[in-house]
Amino acid sequence: SQQGEEDPQALSIQEGENATMNCSYKTSINNLQWYRQNSGRGLVHLILIRSNEREKHSGRLRVTLDTSKKSSSLLITASRAADTASYFCATDGGGGNKLTFGTGTQLKVEL
């Protein structure tokens, strides 16, 4: 079964707007990661946040983690058409050896 569930499933915004997508998970974790997948390509790592961190930034990306609610959010600021992709969260389920991915959010950024 999927450990993580992203919300919304699909998101369409205009270039320059911010995009927020959420991930909820079921069991305790050591870390949570976000990945991007362009159509027909492999996944690319974006950011990793550990369970003792609440917020992390990388360029236009901001990730938050709330372990009490078992949820994380990914914010992309000032979106660009090139940000059009699917975004997945992945959790380690506390065990470290198995990374479990959510079902993803499809983001479309229109000019």
Next chain:
Amino acid sequence: NAGVTQTPKFQVLKTGQSMTLQCAQDMNHEYMSWYRQDPGMGLRLIHYSVGAGITDQGEVPNGYNVSRSTTEDFPLRLLSAAPSQTSVYFCASSYRAGAYEQYFGPGTRLTVT
């Protein structure tokens, strides 16, 4: 560095045929894994390895075998292909298991008729 490479890119099999999907990495990573991606399902872990000679099952291991005789290679074998195994298969590697980013290959699109 080539990163993670997968062959073939596309494959069509008939039900009952067997084949091996190849995966190799040149980053000296200890951890390697195989996922399948189906529409609306995200990625599901098939098998993984934390080092040469060590493999373990993931979420959906039935119908697949793996071995890890070297650090670089992690082939995935389909024993007797079934239409339910039609999917896109991704291989990934990371420095170690745990809090390390995974590097993904470009994927193999498999169709079983």
